[in-house]
Amino acid sequence: MRTISALEVRAKFGQVLDEAAAGQRFVVERSGTPVAAIVPLADLAAVDPEKMRARRVAALDELRRMGAVFRERYGPIDAAAAVRAERDGAHR
Numbered sequence: 001m002r003t004i005s006a007l008e009v010r011a012k013f014g015q016v017l018d019e020a021a022a023g024q025r026f027v028v029e030r031s032g033t034p035v036a037a038i039v040p041l042a043d044l045a046a047v048d049p050e051k052m053r054a055r056r057v058a059a060l061d062e063l064r065r066m067g068a069v070f071r072e073r074y075g076p077i078d079a080a081a082a083v084r085a086e087r088d089g090a091h092r
Contacts, residue, residue: 003026003029003034004028005030009026009028009038017038020039021040021041022040025037025038025039025043026039
């Protein structure tokens with residue numbers, strides 16, 4: 001990741017865009033303070049709040065599904081007791 005000044009971005013905007021399109025990431029500073037980032041478009045998907053939320057919701061759904069399968073096989077269980085049992089079993 002390269003750090004550039006806002007003035008440099010202004011002066012070399014086309015070049016900065018070309019480099020970003022090629023995979024370079026930039027932190028833009030104003031008066032020595034980071035204020036923005038210029039990243040390849042592909043990187044944007046990784047930090048898109050909606051996509052991050054969708055991944056988290058999918059992970060929670062998978063945990064719920066796994067919990068239901070576990071309860072079907074073994075019956076109800078206290079999560080804290082399960083963690084303690086696993087921890088105590090691993091230390092023996």
